[in-house]
Amino acid sequence: MISAGTWRVETLQAEKFRLDGGAMFGVVPKPLWSRSHPADDKNRIEMVTRCLLARGEGRVVLIDTGMGGATGPTRRGKSTRSRTARRSIMAALAGRNVDPGAVTDVILTHLHFDHAGGAVSRSEGRFVAAFPNARYHVQESQLQWAGSRRRKTAAPSGTTHSCPCTRRGG
Numbered sequence: 001m002i003s004a005g006t007w008r009v010e011t012l013q014a015e016k017f018r019l020d021g022g023a024m025f026g027v028v029p030k031p032l033w034s035r036s037h038p039a040d041d042k043n044r045i046e047m048v049t050r051c052l053l054a055r056g057e058g059r060v061v062l063i064d065t066g067m068g069g070a071t072g073p074t075r076r077g078k079s080t081r082s083r084t085a086r087r088s089i090m091a092a093l094a095g096r097n098v099d100p101g102a103v104t105d106v107i108l109t110h111l112h113f114d115h116a117g118g119a120v121s122r123s124e125g126r127f128v129a130a131f132p133n134a135r136y137h138v139q140e141s142q143l144q145w146a147g148s149r150r151r152k153t154a155a156p157s158g159t160t161h162s163c164p165c166t167r168r169g170g
Contacts (some may be wrong), residue, residue, distance in 0.1 A: 007056030012092035014051055014066025016120060018044035038102050049114050051089060053096060060098060061105040068118030068130065089118040090130075104133040108138040111146045 003008040021043050025033040037045040049066035059085070066089045090100060108116045116138075121130045 005056070007054055009052055009054045010096070012051045012053050012096070014049040014089040014092055015114075016046055016048050017067065019047055021045040033064065047114075051092070051118075053093070053098065059104045060102050061107060062089070062093075062103050062108045062131065062134070063104060064109055064115045065118030065130065066092075067114050068120065079115065083160070100131050101133050103134045106131050106134045106136045108142070111138065112140045 001008055003009075018040065021030065021033060021037060024047070025037075030039075033045075033169060039045050049064070051066055052061075052063035054061040054063065068088060093100065093103075106119060107117060110116070117129055119136065120127045122128070130157045
């Protein structure tokens with residue numbers, strides 16, 4: 001935990017999951033990265049989502065939300081959650097005695113599934129804000145990226161309709 005004035009900031013581990021090691025390390029040769037991050041038979045390495053919880057001045061701020069119920073590349077077989085880590089941001093918050101309704105702000109650094117997937121949950125077949133009393137914050141450029149279908153880097157299907165930050169001013 002870090003204290004800065006009246007604010008306390010701590011890390012939360014949301015989930016563990018696996019992604020392709022080559023995609024994560026790019027041009028770094030596998031013999032170098034596999035020493036510290038051994039790959040499974042599908043070349044996937046274990047990864048973890050870490051979020052920040054900041055409390056101070058009457059506010060409870062969550063920075064990133066982990067994967068939540070988002071699947072991201074899972075549908076294409078490129079990612080799987082680790083069997084040993086069926087945790088979520090909700091469990092991590094509960095471990096710090098923070099109710100989801102107490103979160104006042106959610107800051108999403110970007111809209112990749114492993115950072116923003118936990119911003120929503122399903123209720124009666126619809127996506128709803130996982131933190132109902134929070135104001136969601138995200139950069140305008142990320143909203144544009146999430147809505148893009150023209151580029152190779154376009155967001156996975158479902159990202160924009162499920163993000164509570166797609167409404168301006170709310």
